[in-house]
Amino acid sequence: MLRRAGLPIGPAEILAGAEALSRIELGDRQQAQAALRATLVHRREHFEVFDQAFALFWRAPSAPGEAEAGEVELLDKAPAAARRVSEALGGGASPAPPKVEARPDMALTVSAGEQLRKMDFEAMGAGEIAEAKREIRRLALPLAARPTRRFRPNAAGRRTDLRATLKESLRQGGEVLDIRRSERVVRPPPLVAICDISGSMARYAQILLHFLHAVSNDRDRVSTFLFGTRLTNITRQLRHRDAEVAFEMVSHIVPDWSGGTRIGEALDRFNRDWSRRVLGQGAVVLLITDGLERGGPEELARLAAATDRLRHSCRRLIWLNPLLRYAGFQPKSQGVRTMLPLVHEHRPVHNIESLRSLVETLSAPQSRARMPS
Structure with missing residues (x-):
């Protein structure tokens, strides 16, 4: 129950x-x-x-x-x-709404779908959470394609391919009869999600995993990591098409769900073991955490160094923080104050509306300018 x-x-x-x-x-x-x-x-x-x-x-x-x-x-x-x-x-069904005799003013009414999109994940009931998960699975994340270092043959390309031209001339007895051309390959950048699953983030992480699962099955080059007291790579598990099977596989390899949190240690290990493998070609990193690092001065220094290195290893470091749901949010925690100046963007992630806003932001032209927080 x-x-x-x-x-x-x-x-x-x-x-x-x-x-x-x-x-x-x-x-x-x-x-x-x-x-x-x-x-x-x-x-x-x-x-x-x-x-x-x-x-x-x-x-x-x-x-x-x-x-x-x-x-x-x-x-x-x-x-x-x-x-x-x-x-x-498993109680009885909710009572039916009272009948309204007069025709309501539709301009002043709010649809159930709009209410669900603006409702905090923490305040949702079981049925609303199920509906929110279905809504989240339908979200698409189209990242703008970026040029890479690779080239491919193209007769209308703007770049002359000297090597291919000389190779073709050997078939003609050394005569250059045709100029080979190529174009630069463009593709969406890699997407890396690093999600906090500690006790203070467990409720949001459970729902956001559905978003990450949908993104992993909609596009390639998506890497997902979970961390509490240790870092776990769940990229392979989330690639399974069936969400329930994927989450069952994740539950078997994640030992620290809803436990403590060591943000600095997790980011430091990511930088050492995974950054060179997944942060190429202008990668975008989604860091999902509330920033409540409970360590002492040494852990805070480690957190600052790891966050700064992560920022310089990717094109955009976007911090998604559910604490921003509060209108009067102030960075009073030492962990939040340490991380805030070191990220490119600081955004809320507490309801479906915030996820839609994130999708729109990632789909827009990219820049390194920091957003006001």
Whole structure:
């Protein structure tokens, strides 16, 4: 039920919860709730979801009136979280909207699709998340083609191919009867995504993986990496056409989902082990993280050096930060303040609308000018 409500519950949490229940008095409901909450929940914003799920799951079936009253009270406290819990429990369908006798002014109404595109991923219910994933899979990412160092034969090309001309002249006894020409090969630049899957980013990473899967199957030269406490290359797994199969393969090779985060160490390893392989021909890098590096001065210095090297190794380094969903966002975290001056762009990534804006930006003519943040 907690998984369907959006909480990242894995085998480690289940084992810890079972161990905690063996050390308390199971007859005490408050002890059981506290033990499970301490072992199954890692994020503060999920505490309320867990409390509501616990109350609804263990409600007394002989007192439906009390249960309904409790549901109403929970809905008043946190509508978004309560809706997720109710859908995860498999309750009844939502009540039908009231009939409107007068014809509404369509200029003042907002379609359900528009509401979904502007809704924060964190506030979505189970059904809305499923619809958002379907919408995300339909997004296309057309990157403008860029010239490469390679040339190919073309009779109308502007470049004279001296080597091909001399080679052809040997067939004519050394006489140059035809001038061979060539043109420069142009192709979209490589795209590299480095996504944070720590506890503070797990909810967004789960949904953004659908976007990265769709992009990986729509174009070539796409590389995807996940990091929490270590860096994992999932490029090969995301190339599978079936999204569910691809994510199942990813779950088997990623050991640190919804754990801690070491941004500086992950970027440093990427620079050492992968940058020369995937950052050629004007690559675009999407760095998806909230920037909450919890290390000391040494880790922050490592983060600054790794981010600066990554910026100079690619054409565009775009930082996608879900914390920008807040209107009054201020770079107060040391990690955010360290990374912010070292990226080309700093953009939000918390809903479908922000992903659409990202697609439009990447499809526009590229430049190195920094965007105001």
